[in-house]
Amino acid sequence: MFQPARGTRDFLPEEMLRRNWVLDRIREVFEAYGYEPLGTPAFESWEMLKIKSGEDAINQIYYFRDKSDRELGLRFEWTASLCRVVASHRELPRPFKRYAIGPVWRYERPSEKRFREFWQADVDVVGVADPIADTEVLAVAVDCLKRIGFEGFIIRLNDRRILEAFVELVGLPKERSLDVFRAVDKINKIGVDGVMEELRNAGASAEASTRLLELTALKGRPEATIEETRELLKGLPVGLSGCDALASIAGYAAAFGIEPYLMVDLSLARGLDYYTGPVFEVYAEGFKEYGSISGGGRYDELIELFGGEPTPATGISLGIERIVPLLERKGAFEGLDLGPRVYVASASDAVRAKAIEVAQMLRRSGIAADLDLMSRSLTRQLDYANRRAIKKVVIVGEREFREGCVAVRDMETAEQRKVKLEELTRSL
C-alpha cells in the first residue's frame, strides 16, 4: 500500500471541511480589509529562491531540475514570489495590498507538529513606510483569529533596529548581528545558558553576552517599555528610530482595536535575516506554550534585492498547521455543520427518477443535497444519512409524489411531516 511521501499528509473530508472553513473565514477577513489575491507558481527559479534565503532556508528548499536542466525549487514561503512580482510589475498600485493562501514546502525533519507541506495565509502591504501598515496587518491577523474562534491574544513586538543598537552598545561587531539575533531569539527554547553558549560561538565575550541578555530581557506594555528602551539607547539614532516605530504602532493600535494585546518584548528577533524594522508575533491566550500562530515584520530592503525600485513593505503570516489543531483542542468546530444538509431518499425503486429530480431541484436552489446512488433500501438509505450526520431526509414515496408531496424527516427527533413539493425548498 502506498503512503503519502514522508512529511506530507492526506486530509480526509472531515478534516478538510474544517480546514476549508478556516481558510474561507481568513479569506473573508483579508478581503474585508481590502487585500487582493495574487497568484504565483508553486515552483520558482532556483536563482530567485536563493536571493533572500539564509543558509538554513536554502538547505530546506525542495530543489529539482526540469527536463531541460533548468534549476527550480518549490516555494518555501510566499514573500520571495511577492517581491519578484512587485519588482517586475511597476504598474501595480501603491499601496499594493495583497494576500496569498496556499501550501509551501520545506525539507525539515518531520514531527507531529512539523510537516514538509504546510499552509500559510499571508497579507502584505507594499509601498507604505509608515508603521500604520504594520499595525494594519497585525489587526488583520487578530481579526482572522477572532473570526475563527480565538479570543484573547498576546502580540509580542520588537524592532530590529533596537536589537542592532544593542549589538553596537555591548561592543559586538555589526557583521555578527544576525548570529546574535538568532541566539537571542531562542531564549524561550534553550534558556539563558544555551543563549550564552550560542553567543560565545558567535564571538561574544561573556561580559558582552551578559549585558545583551540583560538588555533584551526588557518587556512589558508599550508606553513604559518604550520609554525605558529610549533611555538605554540614548545617542544611538538607529535604535531610537526603532523606538519611534514601536510607539507609532502602539498609537495606531487603539484605533485598529488591538491595543490591549500589545506587549513590547526586546528578546523577539525572528530568525529570518531580511527584516529591517518592526517584527511581531501573535499568540493565542491560553495557548502560549504552543508557540506563535502568526508572525511577520517589515522588510524595506527586499524588493530592491529582487531588482525592483527601493520599496518599503511589511506583512504577516498565519500558520494554518498550528491554528487548526488549536481550534480542535478548543472545540471550536463542535456544532459546525459542514457536510450536506439534506439527503433525498427513495421509498421504492419506482420513484428513483423522481428522487433525482427532487435532489436536482434542491441543489439548483443552493441546498446541498445527497442522493442514493446504490439502489439501497429505504432503511439503508436512512442509515447512511445518519452515519454522515445529515440532519434532514426528504423521502420520496410513490403515492405522496402523485399528490405533489414528499415527506421530510428530522433525523434528530425522527419526526416526519408531509410537505408540498413547491414549498420544499423554503421549508428546509
Next chain:
Amino acid sequence: MFQPARGTRDFLPEEMLRRNWVLDRIREVFEAYGYEPLGTPAFESWEMLKIKSGEDAINQIYYFRDKSDRELGLRFEWTASLCRVVASHRELPRPFKRYAIGPVWRYERPSEKRFREFWQADVDVVGVADPIADTEVLAVAVDCLKRIGFEGFIIRLNDRRILEAFVELVGLPKERSLDVFRAVDKINKIGVDGVMEELRNAGASAEASTRLLELTALKGRPEATIEETRELLKGLPVGLSGCDALASIAGYAAAFGIEPYLMVDLSLARGLDYYTGPVFEVYAEGFKEYGSISGGGRYDELIELFGGEPTPATGISLGIERIVPLLERKGAFEGLDLGPRVYVASASDAVRAKAIEVAQMLRRSGIAADLDLMSRSLTRQLDYANRRAIKKVVIVGEREFREGCVAVRDMETAEQRKVKLEELTRSL
C-alpha cells in the same frame, strides 16, 4: 529581473479575483451535490505516480529527488492520489463522493493555451458501478458551467467497451487497442489521413483502418445511435454492455436535467489508458472549436492497481485554464464587482484615527473596506478609490464626525449624503 519559471504564470489581482470567483462557484456546486473535499499532497512518491501513467504521462511528470534521495514527483492530475487514499482508507463510506480543486503540473511544451502549472477541479464517485454515477458527475459539470455563465452544451459520450469491440470486429489484435484508441481520438485534430497513418503505424491494414473509421464515424442523439451501434455489435457481448451503459446514462439524464445535451460519438476515446467504461467530454455551445472544457470517464480497475479492493469509480474534471479565458471572451465577468466595496477617506490629518475606527467598524460587520495608509490628501484618496473602481467612499470629516456623522459619496454619480455613524453599515 526575474520571471516566473518557463510555462508558469503569475495571476495579478484582477485575474485572480475572477479565477477565485469561478473556483468558489464550482466548489458551491460540488458541495450542493454532496461531494466532499479530500486533501492530498502536491508531490507523491515516484513509484506511485508511475502506476497509472502511460509513457507520455511519465515523461511529463516533474520528477525530483529529495535530500534523502527519495524519488518524488509533482501530481500531474488528481486521480492517482484519490486511488491511493481509497486503497489505504477502507473506512471511507460507499459511495465516497469526493472533490479536489487545485494546481497540477506537467512538463509540456508551453504555448498560449498550454501551461506547466494548471488548475483542475474534479469530482469522482467511488463505489458505484451503476451508470447513475457517471450521469451524476456529468450533471455536476454541467451545473458548474451553468453557474459560472455558460448556457448551451454538447456532451460527447462513448464507452470504451464499444471501441474494444470494434477493434475485435475489424480483426486488429487486442493488445494494440490503446494505440488504436489514441489514433481514433485524434480525428478532429489530424483528419482521416492522419488517423490512417497512425493506424498503419499501429499495425492495422488499410482495410481494417477504413472499416474502423467507418464504425467510429457514427454519432448522433442517444436513442437512435445506440440502436444502430447495437446492430453493429451483435454477438459481441463486451461491446453490447457498453451500449447498455450509454442507454442507462441517457435514461438517467432526463431526471438529472442534462438529456438535451447528450450526443453519442463513437470516435471519442480519451487518450489515457485507464478508462474501462463510459467516457465523456463537455463542450460549451458556440465554443466547440476551443475544445472540451470538461471530461472524464469510468475507471473500475484502477483502485485495485493501487493495492485496494476491486472498486468501481468514475469522475469528471473541469479544466480551469480553458474555462476562464472562454468566460472572459463571453464577457461573463463584466459587471461583476469583485474588489472592496467601500473606501474610507480622511478629510484631514486630524481625523485619521477616526477614519481607521470607521473602517474597522465596517470590516467587522463584513463590509470590505479599504483605507488610506499613505497620508494622502482627500483629492488623491478619491483618485485612488476611483482607479480601483470602488463605488462608494465614506468621507470622515472633523466637524461632521463631532456630530456623529460621515459623508457617503457615490463615485458614479458624485452625489454625497450625510449619514449617521450608527446607520452607516446599514446604509451601504
